[in-house]
Amino acid sequence: MxxxxxxxxxxxxxxxxxxxxxxxxxxVGPGTAIDPVREPGEAVAPMDGTVLSLHPHAYVxxxxxxxxxxxxxGIETVQLNGQGFELLVSKGDSVKRGQPMIRWNPAAIAAAGKSPISPVVALEATAExxxxxxxSGEVVVGDDLFSWG
Incomplete structure (x- = not known):
């Protein structure tokens, strides 16, 4: 699980x-999304594992x-060409749940005309x-979003 x-x-x-x-x-797959607080911060690993894919605006x-x-x-943030994102890990790294992955500012993303809403998706999974x-509801880093398996 x-x-x-x-x-x-x-x-x-x-x-x-x-x-x-x-x-x-x-x-892309089932899951949920987070409407982040509009302040600078870090997106963290949602579970222990290996960084399979890493872009300024997304990671697996x-x-x-x-x-x-x-x-x-965010949505359509690939169009920002990495502006406003700072990578804190590398592809292939082993990471622990809660480890910072990318530093960003959702307020700056919104100011650039993009939605900061952030999907968290189970790849190659079914909703079942x-x-x-x-x-729904407020969440903080580390709160449960879903179980899989």
Whole structure:
């Protein structure tokens, strides 16, 4: 069983509320989303694992069971070409739950005209495989978002 925790402080809103049809339609995978607090901070690892993929605006951590979780910082933030994001880890690194991955400022993302809403998605999973998906309420780093397995 993989337990996925919040990589951000903010409010859980669920994927259906993400302003992007690819995420809101769960085309990438099931999960939830966080509307982050509008202040500088760090996005952290949602579970123990290895950094499988790393971009300024997104990262994937895969655990020992082969469960990969995508954290996508904001919507259409790839268009910012890394501006406003600072990588704190490297692809291939082993990380622990809660370890800082990327430093960013959701308020600056919003000021740049992008949504800071951040999907947290179980890759190559079905909705039926996830349990206890958090889709509302305030969350802080480390709060449970969903279980998988």
């Amino acid at each position: 993989t337990n996925v925790t919040s990589p951000l402080n903010g409010r859980a809103i669920g994927l259906a509320s993400v302003p992007d049809p690819v995420f809101s339609g769960a085309m 951590v895969i655990d020992d069971e082969g469960h990969g979780v995508l954290t996508h910082l 495989e996830l349990g206890d998906v958090r889709d």
